[in-house]
Amino acid sequence: xxxxxxxxxxxxxxxxxxxxxxxxELIAFAESFTQGDLLRTLLxxxxxxxxxxxxxISENYGIDxxxxxxxxxxxxxxxxxxxxxxxxTGEHKPEMVMFTHTIRNCQCASKLSVSLKASSATAVExxxxxxxxxVFQRSVFNGKFKENVRLKxxxxxxxxxxxxxxxxxxxxxxNSEASVIQMKFEDARLHVPAVxxxxxxxxxxxxxxxxxxxxxxxxxxxxxxxxxGKEENLxxxxxxxxxxxxxxxGGSRPVCDQRWLPFNQQVGITGKSVSPKLYMACGISGSxxxxxxxxxxxxxxxxxxxxxxxxxxxxxxxxxEDLVSFLxxxxxxxxxxxxxxxxxxxxxxx
Amino acid sequence: MSAGADKxxxxxxxxxxxEPLQMKILVCIxxxxxxxxxxxxxxxxxxIVEDNKIAYRMNRxxxxxxxxxxxxxxxxxxTAIDVISVGPERAAAAVKKALEKGADNGIHIKCGxxxxxxxxxxxxxxxxxxxxxxxxxxxxxMSEDLMQSQVGPMIASxxxxxxxxxxxxxxxxxxxxxxxxxxxxxxxxxENIEIKMPCLITVQTGINLPRYPSLSNVMRARSMExxxxxxxxxxxxxxxEEIVSAGYPPxxxxxxxxxxxxxxxxxxxxxxxxxxxxx
Numbered sequence: 001x002x003x004x005x006x007x008x009x010x011x012x013x014x015x016x017x018x019x020x021x022x023x024x025e026l027i028a029f030a031e032s033f034t035q036g037d038l039l040r041t042l043l044x045x046x047x048x049x050x051x052x053x054x055x056x057i058s059e060n061y062g063i064d065x066x067x068x069x070x071x072x073x074x075x076x077x078x079x080x081x082x083x084x085x086x087x088x089t090g091e092h093k094p095e096m097v098m099f100t101h102t103i104r105n106c107q108c109a110s111k112l113s114v115s116l117k118a119s120s121a122t123a124v125e126x127x128x129x130x131x132x133x134x135v136f137q138r139s140v141f142n143g144k145f146k147e148n149v150r151l152k153x154x155x156x157x158x159x160x161x162x163x164x165x166x167x168x169x170x171x172x173x174x175n176s177e178a179s180v181i182q183m184k185f186e187d188a189r190l191h192v193p194a195v196x197x198x199x200x201x202x203x204x205x206x207x208x209x210x211x212x213x214x215x216x217x218x219x220x221x222x223x224x225x226x227x228x229g230k231e232e233n234l235x236x237x238x239x240x241x242x243x244x245x246x247x248x249x250g251g252s253r254p255v256c257d258q259r260w261l262p263f264n265q266q267v268g269i270t271g272k273s274v275s276p277k278l279y280m281a282c283g284i285s286g287s288x289x290x291x292x293x294x295x296x297x298x299x300x301x302x303x304x305x306x307x308x309x310x311x312x313x314x315x316x317x318x319x320x321e322d323l324v325s326f327l328x329x330x331x332x333x334x335x336x337x338x339x340x341x342x343x344x345x346x347x348x349x350x
Numbered sequence: 351m352s353a354g355a356d357k358x359x360x361x362x363x364x365x366x367x368x369e370p371l372q373m374k375i376l377v378c379i380x381x382x383x384x385x386x387x388x389x390x391x392x393x394x395x396x397x398i399v400e401d402n403k404i405a406y407r408m409n410r411x412x413x414x415x416x417x418x419x420x421x422x423x424x425x426x427x428x429t430a431i432d433v434i435s436v437g438p439e440r441a442a443a444a445v446k447k448a449l450e451k452g453a454d455n456g457i458h459i460k461c462g463x464x465x466x467x468x469x470x471x472x473x474x475x476x477x478x479x480x481x482x483x484x485x486x487x488x489x490x491x492m493s494e495d496l497m498q499s500q501v502g503p504m505i506a507s508x509x510x511x512x513x514x515x516x517x518x519x520x521x522x523x524x525x526x527x528x529x530x531x532x533x534x535x536x537x538x539x540x541e542n543i544e545i546k547m548p549c550l551i552t553v554q555t556g557i558n559l560p561r562y563p564s565l566s567n568v569m570r571a572r573s574m575e576x577x578x579x580x581x582x583x584x585x586x587x588x589x590x591e592e593i594v595s596a597g598y599p600p601x602x603x604x605x606x607x608x609x610x611x612x613x614x615x616x617x618x619x620x621x622x623x624x625x626x627x628x629x
Contacts, residue, residue, distance in 0.1 A: 150593075332616075
């Protein structure tokens with residue numbers, strides 16, 4: 001192992017030894033945080049066999065990279081990963097450990113925070129430096145407000161919200177000598193105390209099978225949120241969708257939780273990420289988790305009766321109305337104006 | 351052991367054939383301000399105004415956590431469910447609600463500060479829970495107000511028990527101290543994990559359909575005393591973080607607010623769609 005003491009550790013976790021797409025945003029965050037000096041930053045890539053991946057990252061980005069390998073890291077295993085990271089942070093005593101914001105990385109951050117007495121903040125969107133240290137900004141109250149949190153302790157842990165930082169395309173490697181370290185935890189001696197937690201064992205991974213609607217392929221998505229009030233009002237959403245070509249109906253998490261729409265029609269971090277030509281959010285307040293899944297849509301129209309709904313902050317067209325009264329008017333107006341040239345006579349006017 | 355092969359209990363369907371188990375379950379709940387109610391920042395922008403214009407209710411994620419415990423109790427009637435909440439005076443209402451839904455004991459850890467950080471909240475809950483022999487501790491995956499997703503795994507960490515997060519399905523395994531859980535990852539993936547009791551599980555919404563209190567349980571809850579514990583009497587880990595200030599998100603810069611009567615708004619919107627060749 002080389003002798004560099006790293007003051008920043010960025011953890012790039014993998015699923016089945018593949019990086020998640022947002023991993024590289026962490027490098028952008030690290031670059032911003034260190035003001036471009038990544039000589040004392042270590043990228044830790046975790047998985048069961050990731051040394052090749054590390055070599056290519058190190059070569060492409062010119063940053064020291066460590067392969068943190070353990071057979072039981074093939075599937076996400078935040079319990080084991082955090083125990084291994086506790087060991088590594090104990091050696092390097094970094095000022096900062098950062099993760100991509102995912103729910104399992106919040107678990108890692110929490111465990112590290114308790115074990116290392118480290119300050120932590122999850123889902124951070126930006127940071128500020130002042131003479132007392134660092135203040136991190138994050139959303140609270142479902143995106144209605146932002147809070148600024150100071151991390152007071154010597155070791156700081158953050159999970160960085162996807163989409164908050166982007167890596168510039170033509171980044172020039174700063175350190176052509178960047179090295180790759182292999183940390184293999186298979187030796188019983190190195191087997192960390194955590195494996196007392198063989199009480200936690202990932203078994204398999206599955207993706208929900210797609211049936212019917214392909215949200216990703218639609219040009220127009222009309223999405224329903226909690227504001228639809230009752231299941232019957234989904235008809236209004238379907239009728240609205242019918243005025244567009246190649247359209248589909250989506251929903252926010254609460255609508256799917258109610259079983260009003262199947263989960264494969266859910267838009268958001270925990271569901272589908274979509275970028276249609278038009279995304280129409282009906283009665284969706286705009287939680288972070290939803291916005292992350294649709295903010296790249298080419299055009300966003302939002303209808304909400306709450307003038308302060310956070311969805312409006314990313315919308316192109318803002319309509320402050322109750323969708324239950326507004327959508328029938330919209331559909332009627334459409335039929336009056338454009339009705340003849342389109343074939344949408346399946347749904348009689350209300 | 352082949353996980354799930356011999357199910358005792360499942361969120362949706364279940365069976366058991368051996369002696370019914372009895373479990374001791376703790377559910378962590380938080381009372382939060384309803385984000386749909388009139389939330390605004392105080393004059394010094396340090397936190398939200400807490401007045402009678404704000405409606406408080408049980409954190410939605412915690413309702414699902416509580417329901418998951420109640421389902422286990424429906425199947426294994428000997429199960430005891432304790433509900434715990436850390437918060438100001440008003441938080442007792444959320445504990446009461448949980449009793450009305452069918453929890454057996456309510457514990458309210460009373461504190462003045464309504465914005466405790468995750469490490470503070472988790473340290474006092476862990477302090478209360480240790481040595482009480484809970485088989486499962488349930489919590490919501492996050493709170494709707496602070497959105498940290500940390501209190502659950504921190505409690506587990508303080509208690510040195512394993513935790514599984516964002517769980518969308520649980521199955522008890524017969525004749526075993528293991529639970530097969532399905533943890534929701536981002537992007538529609540699910541991971542199946544076997545976790546041994548005692549353990550902590552944070553619950554994602556949609557795992558079940560939370561019940562309404564039955565009349566008999568509402569009557570039962572009336573005579574039930576909530577155990578109130580002063581936070582000062584428990585060992586609390588002092589916060590590692592400090593909330594410096596709060597603010598509104600930057601106002602929309604790019605959006606066009608469409609004004610007029612409802613009819614005018616509809617016409618304008620259709621016109622804009624037409625210009626963009628969307629209709």
